[in-house]
Amino acid sequence: MTPENSPTPDQTSFGEPSTDHFLYAGWCVDPPTRLPFVGRSEQRQRMIERCRDVAATAQRHGAVQTATVYETQMIPPLPDIPRYDVLLLIRARTHEGLVHAEAGMQDLDADFVMPARNTRRIGDTDRTLSATFLFNHFTARRPDVAMEGFDQVAGWFPDKLGVDNTTLLQPVEQTTSPYAFVNYVRVPGSARGFLLTMLTRPSFHTHVRRTLRTYGMTALPLLAKPV
Template structure:
């Protein structure tokens, strides 16, 4: 049951979760000090090159379906928000997870999380010119946070035309700083997506209200995938 006064109308019809496993990593290399927009950085470019070299090799190994490096475009200045300006997401078969996790640690990420997919709408592919949302959810009760997510997930397809979502649920919930991370390919660019969301009254009257009622907070990063061939 939702908390009193909170609508249950935005529940979507979820697809069968993916059986793949995921490894998500973030690097805080040269994040912006004040503005939300991430500017070019030579130091970040070096980290991206190292990550791309690793990802290209990972994709040639048995058990790794995809390895994608992202450069963060927009980092909203929210209290407690992650400051990762370089991201990497690996999609693997279960037997490859431990190997990739050990090797990614050699790249000295600020954060890593192995995860499984608990909720899915459509397919979040890695279209090269798309923008991707990595929405980090924190909650007072991570074990109950899925109920809040279920009540807001349908708002995004209905109001913003989002046709996919891949919810990354941490393997070790007690050790993870996030209840889960939502990985989404968004329509249009980062700025248009944020404006479309924030300027809709129902985002504030429904989405934010539901999250508050479940003692949850969404901490987004918007990022673009880096083309691996540029770094080979």
């Protein structure tokens, strides 16, 4: 049921969702304690190398399309934000391929693992890896209506920020995930520039944040680069 007085939906043109299977994982290795910017870390680099070995092995399976390791660049100082400074996203054509990939990362002891399906899509997020990527974790008091809230704000980002892609990852097991969904997006420009441009737009506060509050949702963004 739509909350009362909810805003009029943006006219967002979604493409057909992907039929691929996704696995999103995060590690809290050596995140910053005060500043939002993630500095260099030998401990994190060792974990990245381990993840890259697992990703390379996973991609040898015929059903696995991509397995990409990311190093987080920015963790905004928000309450309850995930502090994953290493991320891994695996995309497979079949469920069996995803199970094979997940089995290969058991020894890495991820802090968070989410098998997911794509339920909203704009453009091609994986068109290039030479970019900064947003992993926006959405919590919701009522996950069953959170998609309505997302639909209300999704068009703002192409319209105001020039974002030409979105791959929404919805957990396969909603009851076991702390997030209603994770939005995976390739953003224009740098992590710092993207956040600054977004936060200085008045309509981000009057439309996007207000709509999310109406639906009892919170957005917890991490910005990362492939490594």
